[in-house]
Amino acid sequence: MRSIIRSLIILALPIAVLWSCTDDDNSEGKNVQDTFNRQMMLTGIADEIIIPSFEHYVSKLEGFRVAGDQFSLEASMPTLEQLRLTYLSAYKAWQHVSMFDIGKAEETKLRNYTNIYPTDPNVIEGNISNQNYNLLLPSNYVAQGFPALDYLLYGVGQNDADILSILESNAYRSYLSELINRLHDIGKDVLDDWKSEFRTTFINNNGSSATASVDKLVNDYLFYYEKFFRAGKIGIPAGVFSGTPISTSVEAPYSNRYSKELFQESFVAVQNLFRGISFDGSTTVSSLEDYLQHIQELNQTEDVAQKILDQWSLAEAQVNSLSNSFKEQVETDNIKMLEVYDEIQRAVVLLKVDMLCSFNIQVDYIDADGD
Numbered sequence: 001m002r003s004i005i006r007s008l009i010i011l012a013l014p015i016a017v018l019w020s021c022t023d024d025d026n027s028e029g030k031n032v033q034d035t036f037n038r039q040m041m042l043t044g045i046a047d048e049i050i051i052p053s054f055e056h057y058v059s060k061l062e063g064f065r066v067a068g069d070q071f072s073l074e075a076s077m078p079t080l081e082q083l084r085l086t087y088l089s090a091y092k093a094w095q096h097v098s099m100f101d102i103g104k105a106e107e108t109k110l111r112n113y114t115n116i117y118p119t120d121p122n123v124i125e126g127n128i129s130n131q132n133y134n135l136l137l138p139s140n141y142v143a144q145g146f147p148a149l150d151y152l153l154y155g156v157g158q159n160d161a162d163i164l165s166i167l168e169s170n171a172y173r174s175y176l177s178e179l180i181n182r183l184h185d186i187g188k189d190v191l192d193d194w195k196s197e198f199r200t201t202f203i204n205n206n207g208s209s210a211t212a213s214v215d216k217l218v219n220d221y222l223f224y225y226e227k228f229f230r231a232g233k234i235g236i237p238a239g240v241f242s243g244t245p246i247s248t249s250v251e252a253p254y255s256n257r258y259s260k261e262l263f264q265e266s267f268v269a270v271q272n273l274f275r276g277i278s279f280d281g282s283t284t285v286s287s288l289e290d291y292l293q294h295i296q297e298l299n300q301t302e303d304v305a306q307k308i309l310d311q312w313s314l315a316e317a318q319v320n321s322l323s324n325s326f327k328e329q330v331e332t333d334n335i336k337m338l339e340v341y342d343e344i345q346r347a348v349v350l351l352k353v354d355m356l357c358s359f360n361i362q363v364d365y366i367d368a369d370g371d
Contacts, residue, residue, distance in 0.1 A: 034360075036294045037286065038214050039206040044276060044285025045217070046199050052279035053096040053269075054191040060090040061184040068180040075168040077160065084153050088258060090183070091146045095265035096279065097187075099224035102216055103202065104193035110186055112141050117232075118249050119147035121155070128175045135182060144179050146252070152176055155254030210364060218288070219364045222352055225270060230344045233263050237330050238337035245337075247330040259326035264319065271312060288355070295358045304354040308347055315343035 064086040071079040094115060101111055113135075120142040127133040127143055135144050142148075152172070157163035166172055194202075205213040231241070232251070239245035252258045272279075276287025292305040318340045323329040329337055356363065 034295065034298065036291050038208075038212075038291075039203060041276075041286040041288075041291065042203045042206055042213050042217075045273070045287070046194070046202055048278035048283060048285045049273060049276075050097075050100050051191070051194050051199065053093075053100070054187070054194060056279065057090070057093040057097050058184070058188050058191050060086070060093040061180075061187050064090045065180050065184050068177050071167075072173050072177050075164060075173065077164060080153070080160070080164055080167070084255075087146070087149055087153055088255075088261075091252070091258070091262060092265045094146065095262055096269040097190075098228065098266070099221055099269065099273065101220050101224070102213075103198040104190045106220075108186060108189065110190055111228075112138070113186055114145040114183060115147065115251075116141040116145060117147035117251055118253065119143065119145075119151050121151055124148055124151060124175075128171050131171070135178070144182065146183075149176070149179055150252045150254045152179075153255070208360065210362060214359070215361050215364070218356070218359065218361055221270075221273065221288075222356075222363070223365050225351065226348060229266055229270060230341065230348065233259070233266065233326075234337060234341045234344060237326060238334055238341055239330075240338070240341055245330045245334050247327045250326040250330065253327050256325050256327055258324075260319070260322055260324045263326070267312075267316065267319070271309075274308070292355060292358055301358070304350060304358060308350045308355070311343065311347040311350060315340065315347065318343050 064083075067079070067083045067086040071083045097105075098111055098115065105111070123140065123143040127140070133140060133143070152167065152175070154163070156166045156172070167176065202213050205211075209215065235241060237246055237250045247253070250259045251262050271277075274288050276285040276289060277283075278285060289305045289309075293303070295301070296303055296305070318336070322336055322340065323332070326337065352363070
């Protein structure tokens, strides 16, 4: 019954968006005097959040690549442990850039090549054994990126000794190095584009059309929140859409200890973009929260921004009760996962209905529910 109710709510949400945005009582005078400085907001987000996040990510990938080279030269437990540490650092850094699927990241399908899970061990093992593969093909999304590395570093054997023995072979070490180097190269390509031409393009495209930067950024942000943050990290493993829990669909199931940590990193990134908190936490910039408050003051409407932040606080409190391993959490007490999902879902309505209507932005993607 609980899953049926969720399904009805999910199906009703697109209708709610349409109705809320066109309701005569709510739309009268809405955003009539919207003088918010979008270009200033875009500049702050680019310079203090997006570019520093990608710089941090690429720097962690560089450390990961160095550790990979060391392991290739000398496969041992110390070099394997160092490789695992740098893997985690890079994976956590990824959580801060994943939502920015815009510009070169969108063009090159960065997210698809970096973090599509669950990975497919059969495809990975096939690639390693036959040595005839093309990582550019969509069929190999599930055989590369952090999920594939999670399998290689933690899942190819029954214990660390077995894993080390397997990874000592030239075929495995070669594939491992290729995956690490590919992550670095495609991540650096996106960073380089931001630091050359795309930053200016992004900031100057400050209008209010469907192809303007604010509209695209907000839509990408919501798409990430719905599909990859809410559904991918919590909803699908908890069985929200299938009716049956799928513990193996959590993020990083083979290491089986980092899924909560990765989720929390992502949650910090989601909230920091909304609030305009710089990547290093030292300053704040003009933000989506500021934009909502600007519209609230102009039109004497309710404080949507504060409602969003309050809802996220409730969600964080629920997350704190979860196991460090979401796989174990799903298998032992999935109710808590469903409760976290519910709190995250309540913010979807605030973001996708109230915030979008305040900004007068239309959804530009097919609803992510059920993916």
